[in-house]
Amino acid sequence: MEMSGFLQKLISKSQLLKDLKIQHCKGEVEIDSSNLESIEYIGYEIPKLKIARQLKKLKIDHSCSGSLKAAWFYNLRKFLSNSTSCPQISLWFSQCNEINLTELHYGVATPKVDVLNVSCRWTNGECATFLDALLWSCHPRRLNIQSTSATFKCFINRLIYLKNLSQYSPWHSQFKEAQVYMFDFDDDKSQSWRPVQLKIGELSTRIVSETVDYFFLLDW
Incomplete structure (x- = not known):
């Protein structure tokens, strides 16, 4: 229907x-x-x-045009928890702001998502708590992101922070490891996915444009 x-x-x-x-x-x-x-x-x-009862399958394509608050991520988590299978979720964000993480309330178990597609359309780059709240709302196996190179660097550093924090905080204890790949151009101008070393500082691969396509394979 x-x-x-x-x-x-x-x-x-x-x-x-x-x-x-x-x-x-x-x-x-x-x-x-x-x-x-x-x-x-x-x-x-x-x-x-x-x-x-729970749905067997849930697939959503959602555009968020306003400012984000902790309640939005809670509503997303609650919505996704109604399904036993979430094969693909796509989210578009036009702006970013700091999220008050202390306002995140559990209530329901963290839902699993096979593929989470995220398009970040803001240009300021810095938005550390966004990734925290996003990964709090669901646990994707693969996280595909399109953003600026500045946001890419910010997310890399935040993932490292979350990984280190998982040793001490029950909130992040399920996050174990991440593999990072970026869509790049080879020397002969052919396109391919390149692995990126997960470390703070200079990235181990070139950034060729302001808009970057990359993905994380996340182990929970």
Whole structure:
């Protein structure tokens, strides 16, 4: 089932409805159905789910245009926890601000995500608590990021910090290791993924443009 346009509230009670797809929704969506098995969602607000059992599959494509607060990451974590399988989540962020990490409340277990695609459109580069809050909201196996080179360096340094912190803090104790790869050009101008050494300081690979595509393979 596919729906488009402005949706304030969606209540699904059909005994036959198993798969739901919502596209290009600009309003808040509330889904209430104990019969759904999978949801695909494209929109600008994180949906609210009222279901009697966990979904088998959840896939979302979400654009966040406003400033971020701890409550937003909590809502994302709560939303993703409603599914036993999250194969791919895509998030677009137009701006970044410091997140008050002390306002993050647990309530639900950290959901697992196979692939998390993140596009960071801000240009200031520095946003350390963003990565903390993002990895608090879910534990992706692969984290694909498109950002500026300054943000890339910031995220590398933050991952090292989180890895060291995991030895002392129960909050980060599940994070074990990360492998980093960046999309780069070889000397013969062919394109390829290059491994990046996870260390503070100068990166072990060249940055050829302001926009950088890279990914982390994360071991939890």
